[in-house]
Amino acid sequence: NAGVMQNPRHLVRRRGQEARLRCSPMKGHSHVYWYRQLPEEGLKFMVYLQKENIIDESGMPKERFSAEFPKEGPSILRIQQVVRGDSAAYFCASSLRTDSSGNTIYFGEGSWLTVV
């Protein structure tokens, strides 16, 4: 399944370190989204990106979190100075287009971040 690819699948970081999560969208998809799933909670939207542009970052914490989707290469979600509350599953998703006919987004398998 050449779906949305995320790595690493599991990441352990000590408090204060940086976490970088990578996402390669499905082939041909140019829209990327990041969601976070905290333990026992549903998925929460974080950010929506297109190539070289952040379209909607209304769900991103104001500090320590950033995302990019460069012209070449995967999308990166970066968390600086991680704290225990950042421990969660981070899911990347992609879509082909955003009009009604293509309004289906496909999720990757997730990256599980544990902060110790």
Place this chain on the structure above:
Amino acid sequence: QKEVEQDPGPLSVPEGAIVSLNCTYSNSAFQYFMWYRQYSRKGPELLMYTYSSGNKEDGRFTAQVDKSSKYISLFIRDSQPSDSATYLCAMSVQAAGNKLTFGGGTRVLVKP
């Protein structure tokens, strides 16, 4: 109050039974409604996608949307043990942007 409410379960049913899942929501602007299945430690898998009110059927799955009541449902017929998973409803206001608002998920256990 959450924008999308979903009973967390668990919902336990015998194999072959009909599984009935539902979500309620408060934002009347939601127009696009989806159901995802998520196995433990896996990503959500899209099951059903519906625009506006109405019914949609796909194999053993039927999705219903009642915008007047702000209520959506998913029915799984002839349930199998492999249907044991967490089911997430999701919805969005616009197609553009795909900013989905999820329910908390319902855990379903289908017993052989």
